[in-house]
Amino acid sequence: MNRHLISAGDLTRDDALLILDTADELARISDRPIKKLPTLRGRTVVNLFFEDSTRTRISFEAAAKRLSADVINFSAKGSSVAKGESLKDTALTLEAMGADAVIVRHSASGAPQRLAGWVRGTVVNAGDGAHEHPTQALLDAFTIRRHFGRSSGPPAGPEAARTGTAGSALDGLRVTIVGDVLHSRVARSNVLLLHTLGADVTLVAPPTLLPVAVGSWPCSVSYDFDAALPKSDVVMMLRVQQERMNAAYFPSVREYSRRYGLDVARMAQLPDQAIVMHPGPMNRGVEIAARVADSARSTIVEQVANGVSVRMAVLYLLLGGAEAES
Amino acid sequence: MTGTWLIRGARPLGGGPADIVIKDGLIDRLGGTAGPAGAQVIGAEGLIALPGLVDLHTHLREPGREDAETVETGTRAAALGGFTAVHAMANTDPVADTAGVVEQIWRLGRQAGHCDVHPVGAVTVGLGGKQLAELGAMADSAARVRVFSDDGRCVSDAVLMRRALEYVKAFDGVIAQHAQEPRLTDGAQLNEGEMSGRLGLAGWPAVAEEAIIARDCLLAAHVGSALHVCHVSTAGSVEIIRWAKGKGWRVTAEVTPHHLLLTDSLAASYDPVYKVNPPLRTAADVEALRQGLADGTIDCVATDHAPHPVEDKETEWDTAAFGMTGLETALRVVQQAMVDTGLLDWAGVADRMSRRPAAIGRLPGPAGTLGAGQPASLALYDAAARDVVDPATHASRSRNSPFAGMELPGRVVATFRRGVPTVLDGKLA
Numbered sequence: 001m002n003r004h005l006i007s008a009g010d011l012t013r014d015d016a017l018l019i020l021d022t023a024d025e026l027a028r029i030s031d032r033p034i035k036k037l038p039t040l041r042g043r044t045v046v047n048l049f050f051e052d053s054t055r056t057r058i059s060f061e062a063a064a065k066r067l068s069a070d071v072i073n074f075s076a077k078g079s080s081v082a083k084g085e086s087l088k089d090t091a092l093t094l095e096a097m098g099a100d101a102v103i104v105r106h107s108a109s110g111a112p113q114r115l116a117g118w119v120r121g122t123v124v125n126a127g128d129g130a131h132e133h134p135t136q137a138l139l140d141a142f143t144i145r146r147h148f149g150r151s152s153g154p155p156a157g158p159e160a161a162r163t164g165t166a167g168s169a170l171d172g173l174r175v176t177i178v179g180d181v182l183h184s185r186v187a188r189s190n191v192l193l194l195h196t197l198g199a200d201v202t203l204v205a206p207p208t209l210l211p212v213a214v215g216s217w218p219c220s221v222s223y224d225f226d227a228a229l230p231k232s233d234v235v236m237m238l239r240v241q242q243e244r245m246n247a248a249y250f251p252s253v254r255e256y257s258r259r260y261g262l263d264v265a266r267m268a269q270l271p272d273q274a275i276v277m278h279p280g281p282m283n284r285g286v287e288i289a290a291r292v293a294d295s296a297r298s299t300i301v302e303q304v305a306n307g308v309s310v311r312m313a314v315l316y317l318l319l320g321g322a323e324a325e326s
Numbered sequence: 327m328t329g330t331w332l333i334r335g336a337r338p339l340g341g342g343p344a345d346i347v348i349k350d351g352l353i354d355r356l357g358g359t360a361g362p363a364g365a366q367v368i369g370a371e372g373l374i375a376l377p378g379l380v381d382l383h384t385h386l387r388e389p390g391r392e393d394a395e396t397v398e399t400g401t402r403a404a405a406l407g408g409f410t411a412v413h414a415m416a417n418t419d420p421v422a423d424t425a426g427v428v429e430q431i432w433r434l435g436r437q438a439g440h441c442d443v444h445p446v447g448a449v450t451v452g453l454g455g456k457q458l459a460e461l462g463a464m465a466d467s468a469a470r471v472r473v474f475s476d477d478g479r480c481v482s483d484a485v486l487m488r489r490a491l492e493y494v495k496a497f498d499g500v501i502a503q504h505a506q507e508p509r510l511t512d513g514a515q516l517n518e519g520e521m522s523g524r525l526g527l528a529g530w531p532a533v534a535e536e537a538i539i540a541r542d543c544l545l546a547a548h549v550g551s552a553l554h555v556c557h558v559s560t561a562g563s564v565e566i567i568r569w570a571k572g573k574g575w576r577v578t579a580e581v582t583p584h585h586l587l588l589t590d591s592l593a594a595s596y597d598p599v600y601k602v603n604p605p606l607r608t609a610a611d612v613e614a615l616r617q618g619l620a621d622g623t624i625d626c627v628a629t630d631h632a633p634h635p636v637e638d639k640e641t642e643w644d645t646a647a648f649g650m651t652g653l654e655t656a657l658r659v660v661q662q663a664m665v666d667t668g669l670l671d672w673a674g675v676a677d678r679m680s681r682r683p684a685a686i687g688r689l690p691g692p693a694g695t696l697g698a699g700q701p702a703s704l705a706l707y708d709a710a711a712r713d714v715v716d717p718a719t720h721a722s723r724s725r726n727s728p729f730a731g732m733e734l735p736g737r738v739v740a741t742f743r744r745g746v747p748t749v750l751d752g753k754l755a
Binding site: 130131212217 | 523
């Protein structure tokens with residue numbers, strides 16, 4: 001495995017499975033009354049967030065703390081960054097403080113990769129611009145795997161999956177990702193990772209919200225949500241950003257919602273075993289109806305819980321795992 | 327300083343060896359054997375002799391951004407690249423939109439003395455795209471401006487572009503357009519295609535360039551004026567220009583060295599040294615540009631030398647400045663992309679890097695050829711040399727060369743401007 005996690009495309013199938021299997025084991029610890037492991041004691045993990053994202057930051061913070069790492073939260077707002085400090089100077093500062101891992105969220109695509117060139121520690125991409133969000137894809141894959149135990153026979157429910165998923169991938173599972181693919185780092189990472197794990201991914205969006213060269217991606221593309229529904233084991237809804245709503249990507253929020261929103265009627269078109277996912281935060285009533293978000297098919301809350309386990313696995317393997325081997 | 331020089335054994339335009347005698351600023355003789363008495367001798371056996379190169383598109387940054395480049399450092403870089411004349415783009419601070427500013431730049435060029443500096447005048451006041459600058463005053467000034475451009479910005483208003491094209495006919499001017507439809511490129515970062523989609527960078531679609539070029543060709547034809555298209559970067563643009571030229575319209579075009587060699591796949595590193603406007607395109611575009619330059623659809627190579635200080639490039643991609651240095655590597659890149667591939671011979675290089683840009687720039691005198699009786703502006707070039715580009719050795723004040731670390735052929739050994747050496751043995755004379 002690489003020293004950094006910048007893109008889901010950096011992960012081989014074996015890398016990805018190792019992370020998911022490790023997350024499975026670590027998830028069991030979350031069920032214990034004392035949730036802490038000593039693995040990263042004495043290591044320093046910096047949460048470097050240039051963009052507000054309380055949920056992702058908290059998830060990484062919880063993951064690092066459960067592995068006993070020292071966590072420093074560095075938010076760009078109100079810091080020297082707000083006074084014009086460059087990304088490079090911030091990197092050199094973290095370097096001087098001896099950060100073993102830097103978890104970075106940035107509005108500019110590629111910022112984690114630039115950072116990785118300036119620090120000795122491990123860089124984990126916690127979302128960069130419209131580029132990638134690899135730990136989100138990992139937690140999504142983890143969630144899907146838990147719901148579709150792939151060890152034997154037809155898909156089983158979550159309880160059966162809990163026991164029999166280790167080492168299994170997502171071969172042949174049909175995942176439909178719906179929404180603003182053009183600006184979505186979640187979509188990019190998911191397409192790459194789910195493809196690596198053997199799933200058949202279909203992107204559904206209005207043509208305005210797809211990259212012009214999406215044909216070169218390892219997935220199918222459709223403009224017709226209704227046609228894709230009966231052929232979906234997983235439907236993943238993407239958030240529609242507020243700033244897209246007035247930029248002629250679609251005529252109106254209502255029209256978007258009618259054509260690409262997941263409401264109860266559409267949910268009824270899904271196969272029985274299908275699940276509904278959303279990376280959050282949701283626009284209830286826009287891309288997903290409240291009744292769908294709160295339905296039994298929805299894994300949205302579960303995704304949040306799984307996020308901590310998967311991020312523990314990533315930190316463990318990138319920091320602790322390497323240490324243990326050497 | 328204009329002594330007598332005997333250049334021994336050089337190959338004019340890559341042909342057979344011939345001694346060149348320079349006297350009183352002119353090429354006194356080409357060929358023959360007996361050297362003149364008292365001449366300084368340069369052993370140039372095997373070196374290619376080219377007419378002094380002319381750049382239609384250089385950012386010298388002075389006045390305003392002397393931290394990036396000055397007329398002094400930029401013209402040093404030019405001379406070291408084999409250039410004897412450069413056109414200084416107007417997007418300085420203050421903008422070169424008045425006779426006063428263009429004369430200041432012209433004078434700074436005369437003082438620096440490393441190569442001729444021909445200021446380009448802005449088309450619109452402050453590059454604002456609203457009101458024509460005093461084009462006539464700049465044309466009549468000591469700087470004799472003939473090329474006008476808002477480069478860095480597109481004259482996107484069709485009426486304003488039409489008026490500019492019409493107006494400069496009065497003094498044989500040319501409008502050099504930075505073809506970029508602004509609405510289609512709002513926030514654009516990288517060629518729109520596979521790479522921009524993968525990297526999550528806002529796309530700069532080819533159509534934003536091609537649509538403006540098509541419109542401007544039609545406008546130039548309608549008013550019977552001269553259009554020059556800056557830094558053509560797409561295969562579609564080459565086709566449109568080929569079509570316009572086929573109609574007999576007065577359209578000329580340039581391509582940069584970097585667009586002849588590099589592709590958008592380099593952006594995968596997110597290193598903004600590869601960030602430029604127009605952006606690096608695909609391998610198919612590179613191939614079409616090379617073909618267009620070879621068949622004459624694209625008239626000339628122009629560097630778009632765009633120096634930037636380290637702090638404007640050592641950042642996230644989105645916030646970094648657009649632009650690349652190019653004066654000191656241009657001829658070497660052209661050798662790699664055009665000569666070593668068999669697309670152009672050295673006479674062709676002389677045509678595309680000296681004769682044609684001089685003609686487009688309306689430069690007086692027979693710049694662009696080598697012949698007895700002409701001003702002795704020439705470059706001696708060792709096409710057999712090779713080394714790895716190291717921007718730290720460049721005379722430009724900036725270091726943002728996209729060719730850093732690449733091995734390129736060639737070395738400029740000497741440059742003469744009107745009989746005076748500006749570069750000897752690869753160093754400033």
